[in-house]
Amino acid sequence: MENVNGRSQTGKLAVVFGGTGFLGRRAVRHLRRHEFSVRVASRHPDRGRDLFGSDDSRIESIEVNIHNEPSIARAVAGAYGVVNAVSLYVERGRETFHSVHVEAAHHIAAQAQQAGVERLVHISGIGSDATSSSPYIRKRGEGESAVRAAFADATVVRPAVMFGPDDTFITTIITLLRRFPVYPMFGQGLTRLQPAYVEDVGEAIALILQGSETGTTFECGGPRVYSYKELVSALAREAGVKPVLLPVPFAAWHALSRMLAILPSPPITRHQVALMQVDNMRSSEMPGFEQLGISPRAVEDIIQTMLRGR
Template structure:
């Protein structure tokens, strides 16, 4: 069996919020890593490449030839490519279904031993939500092309440079009266992005995980209102939280989508109506020997660094 140092892993989306952390955790574990990205200059800015076991390959998930070249000779592949707002030809279907299947198919043809596909908690091909439905269809497409693929379903992720926790913190600081999505009852189980990246790296060290699906949620479940209060408490803020009906949010999002760079979409409003909590019946962090860190712990570190 090849040693860890001989088992190279290709990370698609390796310059993204999760992907770049996956790269670092894989290297920390001793795996050679190829960062597959459309923007090789971004890879060089982020990683520098003083490490001889870390390299960048130019690849586009919509292009068959570049995918084939990127995965050739690899032991493992990680698909950490994601899309949260559709624009032009970049749609939930083209990225989460077609591109995911294309990558899984090429990984299978190249006889890659392990494919890890990053999806999301709640992914369901039968969901009325377009985003959730396409995530679910993507999982089915990946497994059809690569039967032993490992699916990673993280809850909403947070970290120092995220668009979730830090965005809420900035808004709480600016708005003495904070508009909540609905009555603030949606349940969330935020996962620290570094913990998710460590889990993905750990998967490559286990030999008996083929076709396993992991749901990765943080240590605490909050209602949206409770989470806002936790963030406000840690930041020593006392905002007034006002419930706003989802119907009003959808109308606002419809108009916001007309802007060149929409701050809010109807898809995002839909997602805030659905609980984002891991299933007790699915393996998670504990099965990989990881104790996930809490929002409070990481938020304190973020606030101390400001």
């Protein structure tokens, strides 16, 4: 596969569903740097206007209901490219993994196809598997199939677990490391992770929309693979703390997540526990950052910036 080149996209419109989220807002900014006009489609357009301001006339924030096809159709009208960066980590009422990651993803792809959109980028995740026993992982896998059924040339981007300022991954670990002398680990801390910097994933999305290749699946992992224990230890060193790392069996985590499920915003869910039982690394057989001409940044390259922001 050839590297994606740097063609100008001045005047072309990209629509980003979930454009105010952790990854979505980075995708918006990288698309603008590549001279796309951007329509930010989200439930809360005021949040988009707060994030991106009113100085840039090429960023438009609109309200969209991803469960309503006419609403999606209005959002994608006139677009060259569409990015679906909508994600859900905790099910609430009608907002389920199936309704968001499968049904809504299919609606977005179908409406993009009907509108004559040339490029569709669907954000999934490394490890997505339609045969998994985990509802979250399974629906991610089913969502990829649903998107491709509606838009055959869709490009799927599977990031590894992402990190960056205001994330819910490394920021949470650092908070716990600083607050408590003992840090409870998932199992023995042996699960392998390949964290990806969110800005690198945002740039990957922009380059994919800019390029000519379609129908590919990219797996985007950072430059280093850690065991969970190695990652926590590295973060502790960077933060200047020396906690005791306490192995906690996964059975105990599952029991805790069931008890916490009664809370409106549980600090940990059974789906997150299930994810931590599975290695989160890109396959060497899949294209990734390198094929896009991106040199991904490691946790150690960014962590001090994150620490200074806390």
